Every structure is written in C-alpha cells, then in structure tokens.
C-alpha cells in the first residue's frame with residue numbers, strides 16, 4: 680500500500696517538475712509550420728506588437744539621424760529601443776514566452792543600449808554595421824515565431 684502511494688507520488692512529482700521545466704523552456708509556444716506559434720491574449724499580443732512597431736520607429740530614427748549627421752538623434756533613437764522599452768512587460772506575460780524568444784528580445788534591447796553608449800565617437804559606417812548585426816536578430820526571430828490570439 681505505502682509502496683504504491685510512494686510510486687504514485689513520485690510519478691506525480693516527476694510530472695509536475697516536467698511540466699514546470701517545459702513551461703519555463705517553451706512558455707505558451709506550439710510548433711505549427713516553420714514557426715513556433717505563441718498564443719497570447721489579445722491585449723498581450725498588442726503589447727508585444729506595439730513594442731515591435733516602436734522598434735521600427737526607432738530604427739527609422741537611427742537611419743534618419745545617420746542620413747543628416749544628427750548623432751544626437753541616432754543616440755536618442757537607439758536608447759528608445761534599449762532595455763527601457765521592455766520594462767512594462769508583466770511577469771505573467773513573460774512566463775508565456777519561450778526562453779529563446781526572451782533571449783533574442785533582450786539581446787536586441789541590450790545591443791541598442793550598447794550602440795547608444797558608443798555615440799558620439801563611432802562613425803556612421805560603424806553604426807550602420809552594428810545596426811545590421813542587430814537586424815539579424817529581428818530577421819531570425821521573425822522567421823522562428825508568430826503570435827496568435829487566444830480568447831480564453
């Protein structure tokens with residue numbers, strides 16, 4: 680009798696640990712076609728997509744600044760795309776995102792802060808080179824994930 684209870688408790692324990700590990704690794708993501716689909720509530724999806732649109736605005740700011748040698752504008756735009764942007768994401772939403780998604784996302788924000796720190800000092804060409812490297816992460820993440828809405 681006790682042996683059975685011990686075995687069942689052990690199995691349950693393994694299952695719960697497995698579930699927690701899976702959730703930490705993959706969050707709410709499911710593999711669909713070539714991309715992993717992350718299912719989020721509409722307002723959570725909007726928050727992430729809103730952040731994406733701001734990243735695009737920031738990139739435009741950097742390019743515009745470079746085209747007019749306005750390095751202050753380049754710096755401001757890079758800072759705008761930095762870690763500060765990720766601060767309003769709540770823990771519940773963070774838990775739904777796969778590890779690799781968070782790593783790439785944080786990597787991009789951090790790289791923009793590092794870029795900002797080099798201005799003034801870096802030449803336009805050096806800045807463009809860094810932006811090109813950062814944009815590899817935009818491209819890589821877009822080919823790996825999509826975000827859909829789940830209603831309940």
Ligand code: HEC
Pocket residue numbers: 728729731732734735738779780781783784787813814816817818820821824825826827
């Ligand atoms: C950590 C992953 C990740 C990174 C890094 C990332 N994106 Fe995205 N982005 C996504 C996903 C996922 C979507 C939604 C795509 C879908 O559902 O088809 C998206 C959507 C977008 C959209 C569309 C927004 C909308 O309203 O539909 C824009 C614009 C965008 N990203 C810009 C960027 C730019 C610019 C960068 C780099 C500076 C970037 N993203 C980096 C994951 C990422």
